[in-house]
Amino acid sequence: MIVGVLGPAGSYSDKAAKGWMKKQGIEGKASLLYYDDITDTFSAVIVGRTDMGIVPIENSIEGSVGITLDLLLESDVTIIGEIVVPIKHCLLSKGKISDIRIILSHPQALAQCRQFIRTHFKDVEIRTTGSTSHAAKLANEFEEMAAIASEESAKAYGLNILMPNIQDREQNHTRFIAIRKNDTEMDESNTNDAYVRKTSVIAYIGNDRAGSLYEILGEFAKRDINLTRIESRPSKRSLGDYLFYIDLEGSTSDAVIKDALYHIDSKVSMLKVLGSYNGYLLDN
Amino acid sequence: MIVGVLGPAGSYSDKAAKGWMKKQGIEGKASLLYYDDITDTFSAVIVGRTDMGIVPIENSIEGSVGITLDLLLESDVTIIGEIVVPIKHCLLSKGKISDIRIILSHPQALAQCRQFIRTHFKDVEIRTTGSTSHAAKLANEFEEMAAIASEESAKAYGLNILMPNIQDREQNHTRFIAIRKNDTEMDESNTNDAYVRKTSVIAYIGNDRAGSLYEILGEFAKRDINLTRIESRPSKRSLGDYLFYIDLEGSTSDAVIKDALYHIDSKVSMLKVLGSYNGYLLDN
Incomplete structure (x- = not known):
């Protein structure tokens, strides 16, 4: 089975996909394919390049993901599962805390860690990137840069977790949905663990x-x-x-x-x- | 009167603020102060650094702006007006179309111009930025870069409009709200033109x-x-x-x-x- 997911590796979507596969007991039997955006992840499901896809639909701070709602309306897909992932941002770098001159992340992640940045990195330059994973990728290249991203991004891009769980609000989670094409069959999911x-x-x-x-x-x-x-x-x-x-x-x-x-x-x-x-x- | 707005100059928020001031007939009497994010724009209103603020609340493609909804709940502010701005992306560059090697923009704007990019710039590298205005700022430095951003960004950053109105869907607009602090007084807005x-x-x-x-x-x-x-x-x-x-x-x-x-x-x-x-x- 091939599962399409919004990439790159280390993204929160990647985490949702891996968590879902584990809950379903299909870890060994499925492989992941990463896509650049949500539209591509839907398209891959529709044309049959992947058996299913996992995409974000709602974040508790930022609200709904518009493109996902639109594609659910337009596409012949069925929702087969929901996965709620707690969002825990970390400060990641190749260097030490004292080396940091620039902090990089997606604007939403930066906004979610504002108090943290003000308290600990008042005079550091802030730069925005298109995703938290891209910030981690860049931080891998320069020791004076730190990224705000997931624990999984640290592993994916060889960074150290300088400070874990740095977001200002404890309650921050994203809901993901698993989708498949309408005319395909899929085993009933394992319901033991469902909330x-x-x-x-x-x-x-x-x-x-x-x-x-x-x-x-x-x-x-x-x-x-x-x-x-x-x-x-x-x-x-x-x-x-x-x-x-x-x-x-x-x-x-x-x-x-x-x-x-x-x-x-x-x-x-x-x-x-x-x-x-x-x-x-x-x-x- | 000082109006706080999510910057930088040339952003769609800037356009909303200028449009609102014009509708109210206060163009000559008000000056704009740009803020880095929505939270700062709210804070400036609350502490009295600005008389009012203008922030996005909903985009017809992307949905609600979560942080604005949260701040409306938490803050002692009153909504005093709504401005609906049509979003029209342009391709902007210092160079010519044949020079373009890299296209830059915010991920949402890139997603809204996917068909356009596939049709005209199949082999061009795509890079994401934290906002459309930041893309325009970068495009000003390198001739081989083009930004997807507003017409106003072209003026603000000295770029040429190579192709106007390039978004895939004609219907794309963002709703902005004007806010003021609860305990301040403000003239009743000019209602002639309200829909x-x-x-x-x-x-x-x-x-x-x-x-x-x-x-x-x-x-x-x-x-x-x-x-x-x-x-x-x-x-x-x-x-x-x-x-x-x-x-x-x-x-x-x-x-x-x-x-x-x-x-x-x-x-x-x-x-x-x-x-x-x-x-x-x-x-x-």
């Missing part, structure tokens, strides 16, 4: 009269179906025209969920069921 | 029983109040515990809105009204 079973849908109401979202939510509420997430997203047809991404607890194989979706389908312009799947938490 | 009058609130329900969001939306639905946006966002207390960011049409000075918010306030753990304000669209 939740979820279903994800996209609804497009198609007219913006007050209360239409309210009616949809009513179908869930009157059946005591718990929603774990709801997000509106521009339909890109016109300003203020929205799609709704809804995650709920339960599976489409449950009669009550099936019934709710059946009634919602008759009220909206479009209802896309993205899949029912298990969610896993990685510990570190 | 909408909105109110933004944050609700924290505090328990995750099915239907609680449904009840809140019911208060709006039964009063025919149109919601323009709803988004759940992790409360960061525990996984699956969410805040709801809701935008609605109308003002807290309308009796019907006041009444709906009064009833919602009694049903939730926390209701924060972020402000009632006019929304403006920039044409280009």
Whole structure:
């Protein structure tokens, strides 16, 4: 089995993919292929170059990953799993703390470590990179540079962890999803370790009269179906025209969920069921 | 009046700020101060270093700007205006098209121009930067480099616009908000040109029983109040515990809105009204 993942090695996506393979007990049987961006990771799944793909969908600090939401709408893929990865930034370098003249990282990671940088590296130059892994790659070349990136990046790029767990907020995690092509078969995932079973849908109401979202939510509420997430997203047809991404607890194989979706389908312009799947938490 | 804005000069935030000042008729009376990140722009407003700040809140492709949503929750600021800016990427360089060996930009901008790059620059090296403006800054130093950035960046960094409007999707815009400190006074904005009058609130329900969001939306639905946006966002207390960011049409000075918010306030753990304000669209 080939698993496509947003690279490079050492990225948080890489960590999510490895964690998911371990939870599924397929570590020995699967190999990873790294892609430059989320679109390529989706494309590889669709054309069959990979059997599945793992991509980020939401970070607890930064919010949703727009391109992933858009591609879920446009592509014939099914969500088969969720992996929640705690984000723990480290300060990485080839040199010593006293050598550091420049700190590199992705703007989001730098923002998540602002207090840390102010306290310990007030006069150090800050430079932004396109990803935390690219920062680690650069820090490997120059001793006076340090990268803010994952523990895994230290291993991937031969850097020392000068200071671990440096982000300002303890609670920082990213949700990843595992996807496969619609018409492929895949073994039911190992459910021993799952913290939740979820279903994800996209609804497009198609007219913006007050209360239409309210009616949809009513179908869930009157059946005591718990929603774990709801997000509106521009339909890109016109300003203020929205799609709704809804995650709920339960599976489409449950009669009550099936019934709710059946009634919602008759009220909206479009209802896309993205899949029912298990969610896993990685510990570190 | 001093307006704080996410810099550097030539950024889309800069464009939003200038557009807003023009709509308000305060171009001659206000000066801009550029900040490195969104947190600094908020801080400057709170400590009174600037009279107001302009920051991005949502892009139609990439989704919400998480840090802005978080700071709206935590800070004593009021939203006093919205500016929607169309995002139009250009290919900028000091050299000619035939000189280009490297294309630089922020990963999101590169992703938004993928088809363009594949069609016209198949064998060119791609490098990521922390922002589109930083790409323009670098392109100013080397003739073989081109940046993907705004028309305004061309002016700010002395580059030629080799190809305008190169993004793959025509519909790409970013919503910015204007904020001021809670206890300051500000003239009512010029409303001639506004496309909408909105109110933004944050609700924290505090328990995750099915239907609680449904009840809140019911208060709006039964009063025919149109919601323009709803988004759940992790409360960061525990996984699956969410805040709801809701935008609605109308003002807290309308009796019907006041009444709906009064009833919602009694049903939730926390209701924060972020402000009632006019929304403006920039044409280009």
